[in-house]
Amino acid sequence: MKPRSLTFWLSAYLGLAGLLLFVLLGAGMWQSLRHLVGAAEADKAQALANQLAAVSVDAVLIRDYGAIERAVDDLVRSRGLAYVEIRRTDGVVLGQAGIASADNPAFAATMLAAGEPLGEVIAQYDSTPMRAAAWRLAVLTGGALALFSVIAFVVLRRLLAARLIAPVKTLIASVAPGATLHAAPADAPAEVHELAHALTDLETRIHTHITALEEANQAHNDALRRLCAEQRLATVGQMAGEVAHELNTPLANILGYAQLAQSQTPDAAVRESLDTIVAQARRAGQIVGDMLTVARAPALTNQAVDLAELARAFARLVAPLARRQGVSIEVAPGAAAPAWADASRIEQILFNLVTNATQAGAHRIQIVPSAGAMSVIDDGAGVPPAMQPRLFEAFVTSKLQGQGTGLGLAICRRLAEEMDGTLTFAESAPGHTRFQLNLPAPS
Template structure:
């Protein structure tokens, strides 16, 4: 159920309060007017009875009962008088006019002369006209109060909406704005508090997001290290069991290849040699992951290292139909391990050749820090693998043609000598791997 708005609750409470107040004022007004009129009638009845008793005393002494009867009839015709009775002391009624009304007060005044009570006069006023007048007066005043209450309610509601509800709604709908003139100070303070709260919440959310990213990155690295640790534990056993048989297979296959003249048999022997060498590379990768030697960092020239690697790899590159070039405008000095750089370059260039590259460029330059890039025109890497590229066992090669350890080993070798291996760009026809030195915590550039 949708919660009620502040406008709804203000309207309901104010309306109920005004209605209760109006009813209370109406009842109090009716009771006050009725009590006043009743008191006035009682006083008027008593005054009339007193006057009639004074006049009747002489008539009773003279026994002029006819004048008393005429006086009573004349008084009964006065508006508001219901009944007039003149009674002698012995109970004989000397004059009477008008009906007796039940539940209407009767005013009795004794008829006295020379200290002796000769009788009494009873006067009863009709309260009907007075009550009608009281109702009319009350209704008139109630209508006036109702009109005033409706106007006051409308004005107060408009005031609350204009001065409270609308500014609060505006503050809630707009993130940051200048408060218009005429808005109450409390609303302005509320707006400032809301803006401050929003700023602090945004800062807290940003801090939590950053902490979550750091945590995820730490977990990813921990998983990678645990995988490498598992590989290291398995590598010793695998190398011990496979290295010697593989070496024997390769030696005997090469010896048989030199003595064989049958073309079909030579092709089979070449296949055995190729597969034995591939298995040997897998074993060496696992051994490197298990027990990499400590880096020996020294002053090196990345441009010279790239040129030396080009001369070393060029024969293999020509055999594969790949053009390997070096791009450097001068010496690029850095502190690094030469053997690790050569191993990283060999892995990156080999991956580029296997990805179908025909041109590979080794670019060395100094951009606030020494940088060595491997740029190729291969097929590039798919989007799904880029975020997990340097994790162990992640590979894009078909099953059985790669272990997915090469880039993970390269990343570890780079970090151990104070560098970072990244993939800034990878699109079909243009892939860049960057080795930047002096970027990793724990390393020594």
């Protein structure tokens, strides 16, 4: 069964209240009119009885019963009395007119002569005209009350619809999905304002809950992605040892014989093919080396190091190779930059970052050491925005197929974390990319 609306219930309650008010006021008005008309008729009958008793004394004393009869008949015909009777004290009826009825009230007046009672006058008025008049007045009054009730019902219903129902409907409409919750009108009742405040608080709590849920889901997805990456790294680590033993020797033989053939053949086309073999063999050796790095976890030898000196030594080491590729490596001048770290792992991290920058088209790479930190800045093409959130995940790379394994940055971050440090992607734009390595200070 469809629930009734608030408008229906308010209309029903107002209608019942109006009907009850109409009945109560009608009954009260009927009783009041009946009482007023009855009291007026009673006063009239009593006054006529008193008047007849006063004027009938002389007729009784002189025994003029004809005058008594005429007076009685006159009262019944012209004064609206239903019954009039005059009797002596001994019970003899001296005159009467009309018809006595037990339904009509009777009023008596004593006839006195020199203080002695001679008899009494009994008068009854006819209540039928009184009841008819009362009914007519009641009908008129009831009609007026009914009209007033209908007008009051319509006015109250419209006022409630405008001041209560309309604001509530506005609030209901604003609660719809995608809608903005509106404040209640300033002239709305206090209850509507309370309802609006409650809905606003509820909306705020729902949005907060949704935001927290989305953040929790995002954290869960990030954790799951990291777990998958760690599992993949673990799998690679388990396989790396066996794969390296199987591949290192054939790769070394291929590289050695290709280089030997390069030095012995004068044919340019053959030499070009041999160059391709040498390059691909070295590439395969690099991949095997990355896998071995994942598989092996050499003992950590943290010690007090000078990051500035490490950066300068690294720049001197790779400068010849960098110059052949058209890349300049600069170390920002400055004082000593102490840190607590493993020098070989820092060198491995720097080598990976410089290699990535070179492959991204950089021509100038700057290393900026400071106390407990080191920045690597290049002017390459930058990191695509879509890849930045997953940059340190295993097997994620922006290089072309066959040009990278996607393990380098994942390994570098792990090396930094093993030294109780962090490796972060700071910023990137075409012509400016910066990675930040933070390390603990010497103890």
